[in-house]
Amino acid sequence: MVTIKDVARLANVSPSTVSRVISDHKSISDETKERVRQAMEELGYYPNFIARSLIKRSSHALGLILSRSTESAFSNPFFAEILRGISKVTQKRQYTLVLSTAENYKDEAKQCLQMVMERRVDGLILLAPRVNDELIRKLAQNKHPFVVVGRVNGLQHHYAVNNDNIQAAYSAVRHLLNLGHRRIAFLNGPAEYTFCQDRYQGYCMALREFGVEVDERYIRHAQIDHKDDYELGKELLNLKPRPTAFFVADDLMVIGIYRAIKEAKLKIPQDVAVIGFNDDAFATLLDPPLTTIRIPIYEMGKAAAETMIAVLNGEEVNPPQKILSSELVIRESCGAKPLSQ
Amino acid sequence: MVTIKDVARLANVSPSTVSRVISDHKSISDETKERVRQAMEELGYYPNFIARSLIKRSSHALGLILSRSTESAFSNPFFAEILRGISKVTQKRQYTLVLSTAENYKDEAKQCLQMVMERRVDGLILLAPRVNDELIRKLAQNKHPFVVVGRVNGLQHHYAVNNDNIQAAYSAVRHLLNLGHRRIAFLNGPAEYTFCQDRYQGYCMALREFGVEVDERYIRHAQIDHKDDYELGKELLNLKPRPTAFFVADDLMVIGIYRAIKEAKLKIPQDVAVIGFNDDAFATLLDPPLTTIRIPIYEMGKAAAETMIAVLNGEEVNPPQKILSSELVIRESCGAKPLSQ
DNA sequence: ATGAAAGCGCTAACAA
DNA sequence: TTGTTAGCGCTTTCAT
Numbered sequence: 001m002v003t004i005k006d007v008a009r010l011a012n013v014s015p016s017t018v019s020r021v022i023s024d025h026k027s028i029s030d031e032t033k034e035r036v037r038q039a040m041e042e043l044g045y046y047p048n049f050i051a052r053s054l055i056k057r058s059s060h061a062l063g064l065i066l067s068r069s070t071e072s073a074f075s076n077p078f079f080a081e082i083l084r085g086i087s088k089v090t091q092k093r094q095y096t097l098v099l100s101t102a103e104n105y106k107d108e109a110k111q112c113l114q115m116v117m118e119r120r121v122d123g124l125i126l127l128a129p130r131v132n133d134e135l136i137r138k139l140a141q142n143k144h145p146f147v148v149v150g151r152v153n154g155l156q157h158h159y160a161v162n163n164d165n166i167q168a169a170y171s172a173v174r175h176l177l178n179l180g181h182r183r184i185a186f187l188n189g190p191a192e193y194t195f196c197q198d199r200y201q202g203y204c205m206a207l208r209e210f211g212v213e214v215d216e217r218y219i220r221h222a223q224i225d226h227k228d229d230y231e232l233g234k235e236l237l238n239l240k241p242r243p244t245a246f247f248v249a250d251d252l253m254v255i256g257i258y259r260a261i262k263e264a265k266l267k268i269p270q271d272v273a274v275i276g277f278n279d280d281a282f283a284t285l286l287d288p289p290l291t292t293i294r295i296p297i298y299e300m301g302k303a304a305a306e307t308m309i310a311v312l313n314g315e316e317v318n319p320p321q322k323i324l325s326s327e328l329v330i331r332e333s334c335g336a337k338p339l340s341q
Numbered sequence: 342m343v344t345i346k347d348v349a350r351l352a353n354v355s356p357s358t359v360s361r362v363i364s365d366h367k368s369i370s371d372e373t374k375e376r377v378r379q380a381m382e383e384l385g386y387y388p389n390f391i392a393r394s395l396i397k398r399s400s401h402a403l404g405l406i407l408s409r410s411t412e413s414a415f416s417n418p419f420f421a422e423i424l425r426g427i428s429k430v431t432q433k434r435q436y437t438l439v440l441s442t443a444e445n446y447k448d449e450a451k452q453c454l455q456m457v458m459e460r461r462v463d464g465l466i467l468l469a470p471r472v473n474d475e476l477i478r479k480l481a482q483n484k485h486p487f488v489v490v491g492r493v494n495g496l497q498h499h500y501a502v503n504n505d506n507i508q509a510a511y512s513a514v515r516h517l518l519n520l521g522h523r524r525i526a527f528l529n530g531p532a533e534y535t536f537c538q539d540r541y542q543g544y545c546m547a548l549r550e551f552g553v554e555v556d557e558r559y560i561r562h563a564q565i566d567h568k569d570d571y572e573l574g575k576e577l578l579n580l581k582p583r584p585t586a587f588f589v590a591d592d593l594m595v596i597g598i599y600r601a602i603k604e605a606k607l608k609i610p611q612d613v614a615v616i617g618f619n620d621d622a623f624a625t626l627l628d629p630p631l632t633t634i635r636i637p638i639y640e641m642g643k644a645a646a647e648t649m650i651a652v653l654n655g656e657e658v659n660p661p662q663k664i665l666s667s668e669l670v671i672r673e674s675c676g677a678k679p680l681s682q
Numbered sequence: 683a684t685g686a687a688a689g690c691g692c693t694a695a696c697a698a
Numbered sequence: 699t700t701g702t703t704a705g706c707g708c709t710t711t712c713a714t
Contacts, residue, residue: 001398006690013700014700015693015701016701016702017699017701020700028699031406044458047691047692048690051691053391054391054392054690054691054707055397055691055706056692057342057706061700070429074420074422075418075421080421087442091452097439097440097442099424099438099439118390120391128693188462255626281416287628342707342708344708345708354685355686356685356707356709357686357709357710358684360708360710361683363708373683389706389708391706392690392709393708393709394708395692395707683714684701686711686712687711689710690707690708693707694703695703697701697702697703698699698702
């Protein structure tokens, strides 16, 4: 292995001079700089990242915590999109991106704590926080740098990036209400996630505003792996009286819902209107194209990574909690445009 | 920061003894072992991974190189599936998984070379090799440990895991030929990837076996980001005489093809048969459900990671190039079962 | 069974 | 502007 000493010897300088050239220190004459660079080139020298990390007390790496099984995370377009945003930033800032890869929450919490304690990563980006998230509590307690994508409850000082879930769900349901729907089924994600809580709250808000009572029979929580969407869709369609519209908290679940509706020989949107969430790429390809909420996933990923790096650099991040807006995208799964805005 | 010295002091032993306890060295009395462990617990000690890496000359990390833009990689279910397989292994073996995140091939090659030279990772897993892949050539030249998922051309000694692309494409096309199709359009991926070359070869093999001449007009290469599938589908459908079947080299592209076919007021499979590749999760949800080739993506990911780790451990891997078999999954997009096998 | 000492490859005071 | 020296936190000979 070529080390800094080899370069120093060849260039006839001390190792510290080489080190200074690496970090482009100002007080090095152009002449020696050139000579050292040539020696590096000649020897094919690359600084040893690990040695550097040791002395700098920083791995210059960010950990990404999925907060769900690897399987269900990777198969969701949301994940791809957030990863795209994060990696855009890590790449630019020369950070290493480390993926946590656990099979369940408990393993993940342990792994993740170990990762920071062992200094494999300088900071963490956490997706999909849970209600009373144990891991987040511990990280905060140990004062480990992290930023959450989503909303954390019961924690005062922390960094987070989120979209306006309550408002977004509210807009979606109001859209259906404006179209005249009153029995609106809600297929939500697992109740343990705060983002599902928030969407539930938005759903209720809209109904109440229109004087419609929230009927829990019309609400279902699907599993995070989306294996039971279709079944839950059938259940909801069998309710008497049948819901005339579906608010589905993730476009991925719409696939199962569409199937259940079509199998019941019902037409979308004539018999049942459907509105989704996320605006995944395939939403426009569904039949009929899906009306849904577009959330700026890529931007959230970017913001999360930028926040984390800024915090690690000791910069002030203000505000510590950012909320990005979403937008209702009207396609054909709910029928005509609403009368009133 | 709690170091090995702090633990040593508290447990009244030398740092080397603590180090031995960490790695569970045999020649340490149970009594001291216990005492040291207690001290660790009490202080909340975690070994510094970086210091350890420095002396062990190993980062205990694997880099994953996507070989395409972050965007197009992450949006393909193939990627999620391979990542799932890889992470299953890295997790079990306590390896850190590092994601390379470049926007284009040139950047990626540079980044990736830097990653290994700087010792951020011990080895690399490379996806989707290109014909005459520059990066792979360089890695081999510098003797850097890597394993490729796919086929590499023009390189003698290397490790690789692949599926039987030629055979798989051959089966797919033969299936169509057995059903009586003779004008079979082929929507392939970019010609620069070896897996596309292989699928092309399988396509030709089958046609020739049935005495059908290969007509290049019926062959198109889609972009890796799947943005032009629909357009290419329309082009192919406008050919005179019109193809009666489509062999599509990635299920993701089938979405565009289905759309083109339906817009032309043609029925699947009555007017046009379609066969895909990958057996992505959504294949069964398409209308009609897609006949496709199932490749063991998860297993390939596992095998790749296992191979890489074995190689790093100095174990012998035999054979160095593994080929996993794929399987034709018959659903409804090609109509009836073929008469002959 | 345990400790002392050297050193992994680098950086950063402090000197010169 | 450059070199000398100490040391980041750990492991590993070599002694004892």
